[in-house]
Amino acid sequence: MDSQQNLHQRGRHEITLYDLNLTPSVAFIEDDKPTGMQLAEKAGFAPTPQITVLQWLKHGLEDIRPTETVNLPDGNSRFIVAESDGSSRFIIDGVRYDWPAPRIPVSVIRMLASVPANKEIFLVDPDRGELLQAEGTVLDLSLAGVENLVTKVPTWKLNVQGVVLTLNTPKVKVRQALELAGVDANQGWHIFLIVQGQDKREVTLDDEIDLTAPGIEKLRLTPKDVSNGEASAELLRQFRLLPNDEAYLDSTYPSWQAILENGRQWVILPQYALPSGYSEHFVSLAIEIPTTYPMQQIDMFYLFPAVAVLSGAMIPATEYREAIQGNSYQRWSRHRGGNSQWRPGIDNVMTHLALVESAVVKEVQP
Structure with a gap:
């Protein structure tokens, strides 16, 4: 006994x-x-x-x-x-708690609801979604309405050259991130970490990224120069773009090229990442820059090699091929609609590439 x-x-x-x-x-x-x-x-x-x-x-x-x-x-x-x-009220994972104070530490909520250490507590905000409540946070229960909380194992996202990874750990080695994105880490890359509000920073395969740090957005890759007698990248800048265009391309696609061929101006992005669901992970993307740009719009885009979707569905308006630098590029005939007409002085290379990204994502969306 x-x-x-x-x-x-x-x-x-x-x-x-x-x-x-x-x-x-x-x-x-x-x-x-x-x-x-x-x-x-x-x-x-x-x-x-x-x-x-x-x-x-x-x-x-x-x-x-x-x-x-x-x-x-x-x-x-x-x-x-x-x-x-008096008492205040909150709900966590569907269970109601009446609390005899207008404020309560998140650490106390964790103990009350027996939330395991591997889960985080999120406040459900109708406008902003689920907001992570750090362990030192004190929740104000005096606000209008009942605070609704949920618990879940947290995840972090990292965009690796257009492939969005969802990770269950807040820290990841650069090498591991590339491998998870289907990129051969040993191919030889300049790798840049892009953080919102900061200059891009080159990182190595052995560096660790802390995804809890504010503003981390993506890893961008560009092939390292190979000394094999080919012309340098500088010789492939054969015409000038607007200063804002060049600054954007330098920061986002450092290996971009500007090609003059048969009187036509092409911007080439040699390592453009496609989202999951395509037959290729990386392609060469070309856009034609009209000689009267920016008054005349940039239209359509071109991919080499030609791609297909893994589901087997046909991609409409991609049958035509365009020869650029001896390669057969697949033309994607995508044009601006009535609600997205070209706006000289506002639209540019960056906004056109946003339309490109939207077009390629659309074909593999469920």
Whole structure:
């Protein structure tokens, strides 16, 4: 027979009392069915209406009124006792909790709801979605409405040359990120980490990326120069773009080329990443720059090699082939509609590439 059973047989029961920070203290009470008033007294409070007694159950809290009794032999011997002039409410994973204070630390919510260490707590915001609540956060329950919380194993996203990875760890080695994106890490790349609001930074395969840092967006790749007698990339900038265009391409696609061929101007992106679902991971992307650009719009785009979708579905308006630098590029006849007409002075290479990205994603969306 254990000590707890001995106590019960003698009519003396061990209870655990907690404050609003869930700091425990052990007390003993000589009553099988104490009232809320008796429990408050055991916690050192005078039995006044401002004292709240909550029984801490496996799932949720139950208010114990001053004259209400609790059957201790049932085993529910945890109680939160606090001075309070009202209660607030929150819901976590569908379970309602009435809390005798207008604020509650996230660490206390974790203990109350028995949230395991591998899960994070998120506040569901109708406008902004699920917002991660850091462990040191204090949740304000006095705001209008009932705070709705959910728990889940967190994930982090990283865009590797257009392939979006969803990771269940906040840190990842560059090499591992490339391999997860289907990129041969040993091929020889200049790898740039792009963080919102900062200059791009070159990283190595052995560097570790902390995805919890604010602003991390993507890894961009460009092939390293190979000394094999070919012309340097500088010789392939055969015409000039607008300064904003060149700045954008330098930061996002450092290996871009500007080619003059048969009186036509082409911008080539030699390593353009396609989303999952295509027969190729990387292609050479070409867009034609009209001689009267930016007054005249950039239209369509071209891929080499020609691609297909793995589902077997036909990609419309891609039958025509265009010879550029001796390669047969697949023309994607995609044109601006009535709601997206070309705006000289506003639209440019960057906005056209946004339309390209939208077009290639559309063909492999479920």
